[in-house]
Amino acid sequence: MSSTPHPAAPPVVVVMGVAGTGKTTIGPLVADALGLPYAEGDDFHPAANVAKMSAGVPLDDADREPWLDAIGAWAHDRAGHGGVVSSSALKRIYRDRLRAAAPGVVFLHLTGDRELIEGRMAARKGHFMPTALLDSQFATLQPLEEDEAGVAVDVTGTPEEIAARAVAALRAFDRPVPLF
Ligand SMILES: Nc1ncnc2c1ncn2[C@@H]1O[C@H](COP(=O)(O)OP(=O)(O)OP(=O)(O)O)[C@@H](O)[C@H]1O
Numbered sequence: 001m002s003s004t005p006h007p008a009a010p011p012v013v014v015v016m017g018v019a020g021t022g023k024t025t026i027g028p029l030v031a032d033a034l035g036l037p038y039a040e041g042d043d044f045h046p047a048a049n050v051a052k053m054s055a056g057v058p059l060d061d062a063d064r065e066p067w068l069d070a071i072g073a074w075a076h077d078r079a080g081h082g083g084v085v086s087s088s089a090l091k092r093i094y095r096d097r098l099r100a101a102a103p104g105v106v107f108l109h110l111t112g113d114r115e116l117i118e119g120r121m122a123a124r125k126g127h128f129m130p131t132a133l134l135d136s137q138f139a140t141l142q143p144l145e146e147d148e149a150g151v152a153v154d155v156t157g158t159p160e161e162i163a164a165r166a167v168a169a170l171r172a173f174d175r176p177v178p179l180f
């Protein structure tokens, strides 16, 4: 992950990670702590994707392009003002597409081991995720690379603990050199 300093403007953060890692839970807490608006990435899917997902058909990369572009447009609009948006962004090409729309985005990768996430998914009301789907999420995941702006934060503990850890990591990322 890159440690390139960012301008002093509030960050535009994309909360990424596999299904069940806590994007929807932690994202709003991080946004609140930073005094920024939160947008739920799932809400940016075009109707065709919603129909596919409702029918249990997995999205392919072409399906994801308009979705990523819509999230990217939101992130672009928030540039200079700051904001937090969720998007699993598992693949580098997805993140490249988001960055193409909004070059300044900073990724917050919520990381956790499979057992922990599987347990949380099992407890989630109203959602059912087959084990195979979680396997495929981990198989697809391409973690942040050195040249990508972002931080990785472990999701052990309570949502409040994770959010505090995330805010601290984002602040440290923003100011890699101590201020005098
Ligand atoms: N720190 C935590 N401790 C306990 N439960 C948690 C924690 N974080 C999230 N959860 C629970 O785990 C489940 C998955 O979290 P959440 O829905 O936020 O994940 P997600 O990354 O948004 O998943 P998806 O990709 O499917 O949208 C939820 O039921 C949530 O309440």
Ligand SMILES: [Mg+2]
Residues within 6 Å of the ligand: 023, 024, 025, 042, 086
């Ligand atoms: Mg979610």
